[in-house]
Amino acid sequence: MIVINAPRGIKDRIPPEEDQFLALVSIAEKHLGQAGFKKVGLPIFESASLFTRSIGVETDIVEKEMYLFEDKGGERFALRPEGTASLLRLAIQHHLIEPARITRLSYQGPMFRHERPQAGRLRQFHQVGAEILGTITPQDNIDLLVVIDSISRELKLPGTTLFINNMGCSRCRPVFRKALVEYLETHQSGLCTTCKKRTETNPLRVLDCKVEQCQPVIERAPSIIDFLCESSRLHHEAVCSGLRSLSIPFTVNPRLVRGLDYYTETTFEFVSDALGSQSTWAAGGQYDGLIGQLEGPDVPGAGFAIGVERLALLAEKAGTLMPAHSHTQDISILPLGELAVPIVQSLIREIRNEGISATGIFGTTKIKQGFKQAERDGSRFLLILGEDEMARREIVVKDLLTGEQTPFPLSPLAGLIGYIRSVRSQEKISQLS
Template identity: 40%
Template sequence: MGLQAPRGTRDILPAERIYWQQLEATARQILDRAAYREICTPIFEQTSLFERGIGEATDIVGKEMYTFQDRGDRSLTLRPEGTAGVVRAYIEHGLYSQGGVQRLWYLGPMFRYERPQSGRYRQFHQLGVEVLGSADPRADAEVIALALDILKALGLEDVTLMLNSVGDRDDRAHYRQALVDYLTPYAADLDPDSQDRLHRNPLRILDSKDPRTQAIVNEAPRLLDYLSASSQQHFEQVQSLLEELGIPYQINPTLVRGLDYYTHTAFEFQQGSLGTEGTVCGGGRYDHLVEELGGPATPAIGWAMGLERLILLMGDRPKEPSPVPHLYVVTRGSSAERQGLVLAQQLRHQGYIVEVDFSGSSFKNQLKRANRSGATHCLVIGEEEAAAQTVQVKWLASGEQEQVAQADLLSAAGRSRLFGEQ
């Protein structure tokens, strides 16, 4: 039959490529509005990066990586996911020394030796975001909100947010032992993959699609019952913020994701028409990965979307990018921080590019960052403004400012008077 594309790969022909361009433009516009910057990393990396970052006990490292020796006898691997490479670049180029939170996004091909099926290939493409440098639950809520914005803009309506917490290292260690103790008597009844994972990576058994294993897992201890007080508090804050943003979710105590680096928040967006392969976006927090790869202690969170699956489902939504923020949100105090996040998301939905300061630092330092951001206006909410449901609107070029009600800021007349038409 002649030469063909390798099994598990495919050509994207011109007639289809237009849909990819629409998807990319849509994502770029939404992420630009939230002040995320694009990063590109190499398609292949040192094998040790993925062994250390993803975890040698994972299926990706153990079974699915494309690894080869180059002519210098170095072990290299085609990247199976995007986060490890972004973290390596973050450390190598000292992005942490620039101060503040790094909001990054990437798009490109990944490679895993998996069984090809509809929407899943051995060379596939992912869109991903990474927020490095913030342990604030607002970062969790923001990345989830942005993922939902992208999915909705692409025409996906039947999507469900599945949410869980996998706790921190100590929480997971206690739970791991409880899970092994529970599953060991059932070892002979587990499917072969789960038997292999029982002592190597037992949390992955929770993801098994085997009906018999699922029935056993349904009665297993719940990870949520092993969370420390601080882990539980973080999870409750994330849920509260999602509710304030109007984002519905379902708690799924068996959701653990497939990578060893996850901590605390884990989530997936699932689309009903894809059945058992319905995950169109997945991610979570990874507060120790930067340190484990040789960088400073840096909390972080991110997600990735498989573009092939989105292409199967998306509608026609061409967009134009807008990289410079219009508005920069500065807050101090718990109520102010919550109101600032909700206000920013509402303004993004109205077409503005809005960056929220997550630093928790003084007003002075936050205002310095606002002036460097390129925004024309700064929205300042302190404890007094939060109590009164108002906001100080500051013109960054002149330094003039005016206090207005948040409701007026969100009205068409109020926005036109304060900012002019964007």
């Protein structure tokens, strides 16, 4: 027999990682809630066609990274590679989109892409995402950036740059695309083999190529910003001036091309130089045609997703990850002798009902091992119930931090409960200061 390990690219979270991870998710959710986003629960898998129709058939995500499977009825499903398509499906199905109004929804959970894992890249990773649906203004794009920026500030994320671009709209993007293709066709000799192919299939992606050979061609390529129509240009300028007046620093990057086909107008990426080569920790943008493309009302939307594992890497570097508490449990209780066992069991239940965490130590009657187990439990207190204590109808409470030892009556328990609570609240106060 061979031991079974987690599948490649899956990150197990062992204590205290999971607590830190969930704390990070709830910090992000707190900021989203303050910005008026209502949470939705999205399924882990969807009809495969949802993603091919939204993300784009030519993209790597759809072409080679989806986890596809058939159920017993022969239906084709995919583990979701991203949240936006799924959220839009939900919003359309339940008629949550009011064209004349704004709907703000957020989601959180694992996403799946079959890629080679590396630093900051997993096959199962988590995103916290948000979408604004309805009549999108530049101010909505700015608000998305404000939310991400406030999360970044709370966590004091190191080395972050915000890159902004505008992909144009349904009118001006084709004009730019045509100009770009013409330019690329006359400069084929300067391009790498994949970019030669991309000239046909997905010319905008050439701008994002990092191959050394392509850089001179890319640098002299036409810039989307120069091709924006009047309304897109105003949109772009409104976003930029809005960010300036909010003192949110940013860099316009006309070569910023997102990997999903549906983006129009504003797109953005938050990049940190404190990550490895997978340096984008949050990204998003506007999508004018996508909702209509999924047979919903023909209105735009805009949104973003944060990569929680990447956020965790940054928060750890910043020292703002929730600290691993020294005491994760309030008390451990050690019964000494058969007679003490049932008393301890009912005691545990009573104590837990008071909102105090407690476990019993039933595997040993050696007091020394009891202490060691209490430490492993992460308990602040060890309660000992032996024959002497039972004779006196008492239980001994040992504070493992101070070494202080106090007997309390077994009934009523109020004295013991009050004592634990007072020490615990002092502990919390000292942690805050």
